Structure formats: structure tokens, C-alpha cells
Amino acid sequence: MKILVPIKRVPDPATTIRVLPDGSGIATDNVKWVINPFDEIAIEEALRIKEKQAGSEVVLVTIGQSTWQEQLRTGLAMGADRAILVKNDGYLDPLALAKIIAKVAAGENADLVLLGKQAIDDDSNQVGQMLAELLGWPQATFASKVEFADKRVTVIREVDGGLETIAFNLPAVVTTDLRLNEPRYASLPGIMKARKKELKEVAAESLGLDLAPKLKIKSLTAPPKRQAGRKVASVEELVSVLHTEAKVI
Amino acid sequence: MAESLRDLDYFSLDDLLTSEERATRDTVKRFVQREVLPQIERHFAAETFAVELIPQMAELGMFGANIKGYGCAGMNNVSYGLIMQELEAGDSGLRSFASVQSSLAMYAIYANGSEDQKKRYLPEMAKGRLIGCFGLTEPDHGSDPGGMETRARKDGDGWILNGTKRWITNGSIADVAIVWAKVDQGITGFLVERGTPGFSTRDIHGKFSMRASITSELILEDVRLPASAHLPNARGLKGPLGCLTQARYGIAWGAIGAARTCFNTALDYTKSRKQFSRPLAGFQLVQSKLVNMLTEITKGQMVCLRLAHLKDQGKMRPEHVSFAKRNNVNEALKIARDARDMLGANGIVNEYPVIRHMMNLETVNTYEGTFDVHTLILGRDITGENAFE
Numbered sequence: 001m002k003i004l005v006p007i008k009r010v011p012d013p014a015t016t017i018r019v020l021p022d023g024s025g026i027a028t029d030n031v032k033w034v035i036n037p038f039d040e041i042a043i044e045e046a047l048r049i050k051e052k053q054a055g056s057e058v059v060l061v062t063i064g065q066s067t068w069q070e071q072l073r074t075g076l077a078m079g080a081d082r083a084i085l086v087k088n089d090g091y092l093d094p095l096a097l098a099k100i101i102a103k104v105a106a107g108e109n110a111d112l113v114l115l116g117k118q119a120i121d122d123d124s125n126q127v128g129q130m131l132a133e134l135l136g137w138p139q140a141t142f143a144s145k146v147e148f149a150d151k152r153v154t155v156i157r158e159v160d161g162g163l164e165t166i167a168f169n170l171p172a173v174v175t176t177d178l179r180l181n182e183p184r185y186a187s188l189p190g191i192m193k194a195r196k197k198e199l200k201e202v203a204a205e206s207l208g209l210d211l212a213p214k215l216k217i218k219s220l221t222a223p224p225k226r227q228a229g230r231k232v233a234s235v236e237e238l239v240s241v242l243h244t245e246a247k248v249i
Numbered sequence: 250m251a252e253s254l255r256d257l258d259y260f261s262l263d264d265l266l267t268s269e270e271r272a273t274r275d276t277v278k279r280f281v282q283r284e285v286l287p288q289i290e291r292h293f294a295a296e297t298f299a300v301e302l303i304p305q306m307a308e309l310g311m312f313g314a315n316i317k318g319y320g321c322a323g324m325n326n327v328s329y330g331l332i333m334q335e336l337e338a339g340d341s342g343l344r345s346f347a348s349v350q351s352s353l354a355m356y357a358i359y360a361n362g363s364e365d366q367k368k369r370y371l372p373e374m375a376k377g378r379l380i381g382c383f384g385l386t387e388p389d390h391g392s393d394p395g396g397m398e399t400r401a402r403k404d405g406d407g408w409i410l411n412g413t414k415r416w417i418t419n420g421s422i423a424d425v426a427i428v429w430a431k432v433d434q435g436i437t438g439f440l441v442e443r444g445t446p447g448f449s450t451r452d453i454h455g456k457f458s459m460r461a462s463i464t465s466e467l468i469l470e471d472v473r474l475p476a477s478a479h480l481p482n483a484r485g486l487k488g489p490l491g492c493l494t495q496a497r498y499g500i501a502w503g504a505i506g507a508a509r510t511c512f513n514t515a516l517d518y519t520k521s522r523k524q525f526s527r528p529l530a531g532f533q534l535v536q537s538k539l540v541n542m543l544t545e546i547t548k549g550q551m552v553c554l555r556l557a558h559l560k561d562q563g564k565m566r567p568e569h570v571s572f573a574k575r576n577n578v579n580e581a582l583k584i585a586r587d588a589r590d591m592l593g594a595n596g597i598v599n600e601y602p603v604i605r606h607m608m609n610l611e612t613v614n615t616y617e618g619t620f621d622v623h624t625l626i627l628g629r630d631i632t633g634e635n636a637f638e
Contacts, residue, residue, distance in 0.1 A: 014255060032256070034275075070268040077272055185276045188310030188322040188332075191269050 001056045001170075003046040004110040005080065006101045007039040009064055009071045010121040023219035035071045038116025040078075041176040044183040045146060046114050047079045053148070057081050061104050063088055063097055069199060076194035077186035083197070088204035093215035098130035103207050105135060110171065112153075117142050117175040128175035138168035142177040253513045253602055254282055254338055259547045262554060266327065273324065274331040280309060281339035289340050290599045292461040296454065298346060299461065300422065307377025311336075311347055313355040320372035321355075327557040330502035334553075337503030338510045341609035342462030344503040349418045350374065352495035354381025357427045360491055361438055361483035370425065370440070382423035384414035384441075384467045385489045391416075392622050394429070394436075395486055399469065401430040401439065408479060410439060410472040416616070420465025421450040427480075428469065429489050438483035439474055447472040458608040494567045497617045498560065501573035504613060505549045507606045508581035511588035512542045514603050518592050529591070538587045545580040552576065568630045575623035582610040 011017060012032040020027055035043070043060070050056040060075045060083040062068050072083040086100055105113050113135075118125035132139030140146075140155035144163070147154045154167045158177050186194075204211060232238045242249045256263070263271065284302055292299050306312065310322035315329035329351075337344035355374050358366055358381075373379040390396045399412025410430055420426070426441045426448075441448050447470045452463060480488070516539060519529035529535050552573050559565040585607035589596040596603055614620055625636050 014252075030258070030261075070271070073268055074272050074275075185279060185309055186272055187308060188273055188276065188314055188324060188328070190310075191272050191276070192322055192324065195269065 001049065001053055001111045002108060003049060003056065003058050004061060004101075004105050004108055004113045005039070005042050005046050005058060005075070006061050006063075006097075006113065006115045006127070007043065007071060007075060008036045008062065008116070008119045008121070009033050009068045010036045010119055013037065013120060019220045019222045023221060025217075025220060033067075033071065035074060036116050036119040036121075038118060038120070038176055038178070040075075040116075040183045041178070041180050042114040042116055043075050043078055043080060044181045045143075045176060046112075047184070048181065049112075049146075049148065050079075059084065059108060059110070061086065061101065063092065063100055063204065065089060066201075072199055073191075073194050074186050076197045076199070077190040078184055079190060081197065083199045085199065085201045086204050086207070087201055088211075091213060091217070092204075092211060093213040094124045094126035095130055095214060096209070096211040098127050098134055099209045099211065100204060100207060101127070101131050102134040103209060105131075105171075111151075112170060113137075113173045115173075115175055117177055128173055132173040135171070135173065137171050137173055139173040139175075140166055140168070141175040143174050144177050144179045146174060146180070252517055253510045254278055254286075254335075255513055257509050257512060257543070257546055258550075259543060260551070262550055265554060266331075270325075270327045270331060273328040274335055276309060277311070277332050277335035278338070280305070281335055281343075285336075285339040285343060289343075289461055289602075290605070293340070293342075293605055294460070294599070296456065296460045298342065298419075298422065298463045302343070303377045303380070306347065307375065310375075311351075312377060313351045313359075313371065313375050315351075316355060316359055316371065316375075319359070319367055320375040322375075325557075326498070326560040327554065330499065330553055330557050333499035333503040334506040334509075336506065338506030340461050341503065341507055341606065341613055342459050344499070344506070345418050345459065345462050348496045348499050348503070349383055350377075350381055352499055353383035353492050354423075354425070354427055356495045357381075357383065357438060357480065357483075357488075357492045358440070361480040361488050362440075363477075363481050365477070366440065366480070379424045380419055380422055382417050382419040382426050382465075382467075383489075383492065384417050384420075384426050384428040385493075386414060386416045388413055388415045388466075392619060394489065397429065397431055397436070399428065399430040401432050401437070403432075404473065406476045408439065408474045408476075410441070410469045410474060412469050414467040414469075416453070417450075417465050417467050419463055420467055421452050422463055423450075426467055427492075428467065429483075435485045436483075436488065437485075438480035438488050440478045440480065441467075441469070441472060441474065442478075445472055445474070458612040460608075490567070493617055494570050497570045497574040498556065498565075500613060500617055501549075501556065501570065501577045502553050504574075504577040504581035504610070505546060505553060507610055507613075508542070508546050508549070508577075508584040511581075511585045511603050511606050512539070512546060514601055515539065515542070515588035515591045518595070518601070535591060538591060542584045542587065545584060549573075549577040549580060568627060571618065571623040571626040574618060575620055575627070578610065578613050579620050582607070582614050585610050 012034045018027040046058045058080040060080045063086040142158045143155045144158045145156035151170045157164045313321040314324045317323045401408045401410045428439045428441045449468045451466045588603045589607050
């Protein structure tokens with residue numbers, strides 16, 4: 001089975017994010033970059049499938065600048081077989097990303113695309129769904145368990161109010177949720193081996209796709225600072241304040 | 250990521266690391282976060298070493314990581330240093346275990362052993378299936394190892410060893426001990442396997458420092474060894490001293506990890522704790538201490554990175570290592586003491602990692618060449634005058 005795992009580079013969740021004064025983006029100096037944690041879960045799942053199904057191949061793909069190679073190398077160090085960097089400098093919206101991944105998946109003849117349910121930077125939660133639609137493949141989002149029998153996949157999804165089990169045939173798109181697995185470490189010998197694995201670069205514009213964003217980020221603002229609470233003297237005052245000031249009742 | 254493990258990179262030294270070096274650091278940092286921090290206080294309290302971590306450390310390639318071949322990861326010395334830094338950000342005892350396994354025991358065999366010995370021991374030690382220890386120090390000979398009383402005498406083809414070694418990290422959990430002993434021609438080394446008749450170990454208890462690490466005494470009473478147990482290329486004191494240079498190199502890096510944890514903890518604490526209705530971090534005396542910590546950690550990082558590059562280029566001298574070990578450990582100890590002070594009463598409980606690091610660093614300042622001994626090494630180097638004797 002050939003598994004394509006699209007990954008995104010995001011700021012380390014432990015990094016304190018600062019919005020630029022003009023609201024055009026976030027300050028990236030001193031930001032530590034990591035693989036989107038949900039995508040890391042997707043890599044882990046792909047490696048586990050590969051370990052069970054001999055002859056499988058795990059191919060990573062990311063869309064970004066040359067420096068994103070570092071996250072691909074980390075994925076290769078975890079055990080992925082090879083990687084593709086689709087080079088692009090500007091902003092791409094989720095649809096453009098889905099189009100690029102669809103093109104790569106078709107070109108690779110992938111049987112399965114496994115990716116995080118969302119990236120922790122903008123939390124769009126759109127690429128997997130759009131990708132399945134563009135490819136015309138079945139999809140399972142928020143996967144907390146993935147099982148295979150021949151070409152049939154059974155996925156347990158985390159949905160509001162419980163779990164949903166769905167089954168479908170490959171090829172397919174599966175997006176991963178937090179409880180699917182705990183990703184392995186990139187071992188030190190793995191890091192040494194990753195150096196020699198294939199990492200191919202492709203220019204985004206060479207794919208012949210319309211990547212013009214349909215979504216525009218107008219501005220970013222930091223969440224408002226939390227106000228200190230205040231004490232009220234009685235239940236009557238509390239109800240009154242909730243009604244007239246907080247306007248929640 | 251536990252806040253206390255976060256990086257401190259005031260001068261963007263990360264830009265001088267390769268992506269492999271950064272990935273190595275991140276792997277070890279994550280290992281410490283996930284596997285070490287949840288249980289280190291329990292081990293420290295119980296005076297036990299976390300033996301359950303050994304298989305995973307081995308699988309990740311941490312043992313003998315900078316040795317080429319023999320099943321070792323073959324990383325450069327920057328990566329090796331970063332491993333030690335991140336392990337010691339967790340606990341000095343954990344870093345000590347790795348230092349002894351890698352730089353003292355494995356390196357002793359790598360540098361002084363026969364090809365047969367290397368093939369027999371190194372791959373198993375890299376896999377963590379064989380644990381090593383390093384017996385140089387004796388009850389009456391610490392800074393003066395040349396005065397050792399352990400003797401080896403020829404017995405047919407083999408050898409008979411007698412003596413006592415003390416303050417030996419990993420002693421009672423080791424499968425093979427590197428034992429240094431005097432023969433007629435000077436000092437040489439032997440491989441003594443656990444279970445050899447006449448060889449026994451006894452743990453040292455009552456430690457206030459390095460409690461999450463095993464410290465033992467090795468007792469050798471008419472221990473008969475075959476010729477194959479002798480390290481053929483170990484001739485004179487430079488055999489063990491060469492190993493110590495490797496270990497001290499890792500300690501210089503490790504101390505930065507411990508200091509960084511103390512700094513991060515003190516910074517977070519003083520920013521959030523209010524006295525006289527404002528954060529402690531707003532007071533000049535507190536800021537002065539924080540800035541001094543930041544400065545010393547950053548200087549230590551720069552020394553280590555340069556030292557690593559010199560080592561990778563084959564230009565590192567033992568005196569460079571003395572400089573780095575002496576300075577970084579001493580500054581780390583001062584930083585830990587300051588951090589302990591800044592946390593006030595909270596600084597004395599194990600809810601915060603600071604006092605554990607502070608007590609551990611007292612050991613680190615003493616072992617592998619005390620601060621004063623490294624001062625004399627550097628003094629001799631710049632003046633040409635030997636102040637040792």
C-alpha cells in the first residue's frame with residue numbers, strides 16, 4: 001500500500017505567539033517550528049500500517065519554503081521512506097493546498113492519504129475534506145482507530161456525543177484525531193539514516209493549478225486580555241449583572 | 250513541553266546547528282519530558298536509578314552516540330553534547346548514567362580495547378543489554394589517581410587483581426567494570442565482568458546529591474582474569490585520562506541543561522509570584538540575578554558549541570575541556586543556588602526541580618576533576634608551572 005502523508009510546519013505549541021503590530025501575521029523570530037502534532041499522529045499511523053503490511057511505502061509531502069525540509073527530515077527520521085517538498089512562498093488557502101495534494105496523490109498513485117484533522121496554527125479543518133472531494137474518494141475525518149481488511153478500511157471517528165464506525169474501500173482520505181496513537185520519537189540512528197533518504201523538490205507553479213487564494217486574511221489580533229473578576233453582594237445582584245451587563249440570561 | 254525544559258537561545262545559536270543536530274536535541278528533550286520528568290522525583294526520593302529507561306534510551310541511540318561503527322549511532326560531537334544537555338535538564342543522575350556508559354565505559358573499550366573486545370562489548374552496550382562502569386577513583390585516591398593502590402599481577406597467561414574502587418557510578422548495576430590497576434610498568438586497564446569470583450560491589454547510601462543515580466564501591470579480592478580481559482592499548486595514566494576528557498566534555502554540556510531548568514523555573518516563578526503587590530520579577534535584585542543567569546548560560550552555550558566544533562575538527566585539547574567543565578559546572582551550581590533562593594520556601598520542596606538540581610550539581614562540581622583541579626590544569630597550561638606537587 002502506498003500512503004501519502006501531507007504535513008504542515010507550525011509553531012511549537014509551547015511557543016508564545018505574538019501578533020505583529022500591523023496585524024498582518026505573527027512574529028516569526030525566535031519561533032520554534034515543528035510538524036503539526038495531528039500530522040505527526042498521521043505519520044505514526046502510516047508507519048504502523050507499513051509495519052503490518054509488508055511492501056508498503058510512506059511518502060511525506062509538504063507545501064512551503066525550502067526551510068520546511070527540516071520537518072520532512074524529521075518525518076523521514078521517524079521512518080517514512082521519502083519526501084516531496086512542493087515549493088511555494090506565498091499564502092495558500094485550504095482549497096489551494098487540497099488541490100496540490102490531490103495532484104501529488106494522483107501522480108503517486110497513492111492508496112491512502114493520511115493527514116491531521118487540522119493544523120494547530122489556523123485550525124481551519126478543511127484540507128482533508130476538500131481533498132477527498134477533489135479526488136472523488138471516500139473520507140473519514142477525526143479518526144481514533146483505523147483498521148484494514150484487504151482493501152477495505154474501517155475507521156472509528158470521534159463525533160459529537162460519541163463514536164461513529166464507518167467502512168469504505170480504498171483509495172481514501174483519513175484525517176487523524178488526538179487519540180489515534182502516540183507518535184514515536186525520531187531515533188538518533190533514524191536521524192542519521194534520514195540524511196540519505198530521497199527528498200524531491202517540485203515548484204508549486206509547475207503543477208498547472210489555479211492556486212489563487214479565495215480566502216483573504218484581513219488581520220490578526222491577539223485575544224483580549226482577561227479582565228479580573230469582581231465580587232457581587234447578593235444573588236439578586238448576580239442575576240441582574242448577568243442580565244444587564246454580561247447579557248447571558 | 251514542560252515549561253522548565255524549554256530552550257534558552259538568547260543569541261540565536263540554533264542557527265549554528267544543523268537540522269540533524271536540532272532534531273537530535275528535540276528527540277532527547279521529548280524523551281525527558283515524557284519518560285523522565287513524571288518519575289524522577291520518585292527515584293530521587295527512593296535513591297534508585299530508573300533502570301526501566303535503559304531499553305528506550307538504547308533504542309533511541311543514546312549510548313555511545315558519537316562512536317563510529319559497532320552498532321553506535323555515529324553522530325558528531327555537537328549532537329552528543331546536545332544529548333547530554335537535554336538529559337541533564339532532566340536530572341544530573343540520568344546524564345551521569347549516559348556519560349559513564351558512553352564516554353567512560355564504551356569509550357575506554359573503543360580507545361584501548363582489542364578488535365575482539367570492541368566487537369564483543371560495544372554493540373551490546375549500545376543496545377543497553379550490557380551496562381558498564383568505570384573504576385578509577387579509590388577511597389584514598391581521588392584527585393590523585395596516579396597514587397592508586399589497586400594492583401594487578403601476572404599469573405601465568407592471566408592476571409590477579411586486588412584493590413578497592415569507590416564513588417563508582419553504575420557500579421552495582423554494571424555487567425562489566427573497566428578497572429584501572431597498577432602493574433610493574435605503570436597503570437593499565439581490565440574488563441571485569443559481574444560474577445567473576447572475588448569481585449563484589451556495595452552501594453553507597455546516605456547521599457544528599459545524585460540520589461537518582463547508583464554510586465558504588467567495587468571490591469576486588471584475588472580476582473583472577475584471563476589475558477583476554479586486559480585492555481591491550483591502555484598504557485599509563487593517559488588511558489583513563491583520555492576517557493575522562495570525553496566524559497568531561499559531555500558534563501560541560503550537561504551543566505547547561507541543569508542550569509537552564511533552574512533559570513526557566515526561577516523566571517516563571519518570579520514573574521507569577523507577587524509580593525508587595527507586584528511580581529517578584531519587577532524587583533531590581535531579582536532582575537539582577539535573572540540577568541546574571543541568562544548571561545552565564547549563554548556564555549556556557551557558546552563555549553560548548555565552539556568546543557564541539559574543535560572536537561569534531563580534531564583540534565580540541567584536554568585543557569579546553571577543563572576550561573568548559575570548570576566554568577560551566579561552577580556557574581550552573583551558582584545559578585541553581587540563586588534559583589533556590591529566588592523560589593523562597595518553595596525552593597526547598599520537590600514540587601519544583603530546583604533543589605534537586607542544586608544538590609546534584611554539588612557532585613558534578615566535584616567529580617571528573619574538581620573545580621580546583623581544573624584550575625591547576627589551566628594554570629599549568631598558561632604558566633608552564635606545575636602546581637600539583
